[in-house]
Amino acid sequence: MAGAERDLHGRGEEEEEEEEEEEEEEEEEEKEEEEEEEKEEEEDGPEGSPAAEAPSDPPSKPVVPGVLYLSFLPPGFGPRQARALLRPHGELGRVFLQPRSVRRRRQRPGGPPAVAFAEGWVEFRDKRAAKRAAKILHGAPMAPRPRSPFRHHCWSIKYLPGFRWPHLSERLSYERQVRAQRLRAEVAQAKREGGFYTQRASKMAKEPPKTSGDPARPSPTWGFAQRPTEEEIWRRKARPPPAAPPQSLLEKVFGIGR
Known part of the structure; x- marks a missing residue:
């Protein structure tokens, strides 16, 4: 009886050890399966992520002019x-x-640009x-x-x-403003000069002529030295004037000039 009890007790311990080993093996297999699934998820990516979807083209760079x-x-x-x-x-x-x-010339039909x-x-x-x-x-x-x-x-x-093109637009706008400002300045200067001369002329026309001394006194006459003539020069030198030129032969024959 005692031997039978020992055999039963020994068999019970062996069965328990086998069950524990089987449980450990099952746990190891479950761990391995979980690790494999995790690896596959890492490679494939989670569901709904861009990696799980079909691959798409990379975004293109913006075209710069x-x-x-x-x-x-x-x-x-x-x-x-x-x-x-x-x-x-x-x-x-x-x-x-x-x-x-800036000034446009007249363009002929079929000719070069104006x-x-x-x-x-x-x-x-x-x-x-x-x-x-x-x-x-x-x-x-x-x-x-x-x-x-x-x-x-x-x-x-x-x-x-x-x-960029906006830089050119800003430059052209600035040049137009400078040109317009220069033109306005030239026009204003011409108007000032014209107004000044017009004012001076009207003022001089309204004022009476200025006279020195007595206003009833007649205006003085001016004498100018005249260049002496040839006769005056000869008379001054007390020399007779040159003789008349001799008559020609025809004048002597036909008596022309008498």
């Missing part, structure tokens, strides 16, 4: 020609050409295209076609870093 400065423009070159020659090098924006003279331009500014939508165009075209012939009127002229182009 650039401005080119044209320091020389040949005769007959206008905004239309500038657009036609620069359009192949990039998308253009605004174009401004500064005329040489205004000759001295300099200009051309805006490109992308500053990279503007830099590339300035690098390629500076010093190159304007027109490749042999019949073009600009084939003998070369580009004089410079890229203006950090220059």
Whole structure:
């Protein structure tokens, strides 16, 4: 009986140890599964995150415009020609050409432009295209076609870093204000001078002529020395006047002059 009890007790302890081992193995397996799931979540990202969704393109950088400065423009070159020659090098924006003279001449039908331009500014939508165009075209012939009127002229182009179109608008507005202010100053100066001379003339016309001494006294006469004549000179020197010229032969024969 005692031996049977020992066997039962020993078997009970073995079963308990086996159950504990099985529980430990199950816990280890659960831990491993949890670790694998965590790794997969880290690789795939949480649900609803950008990593779990389909990959999208990176956001594109904003396009910054650039401005080119044209320091020389040949005769007959206008905004239309500038657009036609620069359009192949990039998308253009605004174009401004500064005329040489503000006064416009009369234009004949089919003739050259009435205004000759001295300099200009051309805006490109992308500053990279503007830099590339300035690098390629500076010093190159304007027109490749042999019949073009600009084939003998070369580009004089410079890229203006950090220059934007509002800067040009501010500069032109400032120049117009300076020109208008100078014109107003010149007109005001001319009006002042004209008013001064008009006032002096009217004042002198109203005032009586000034006389010295007695107003009833007649005005003095002025004597001027006259240059002596030739007769007076000969008389002064007590010399007889020169004899009359001798008569010619015809006068002697025909008696002309008697």
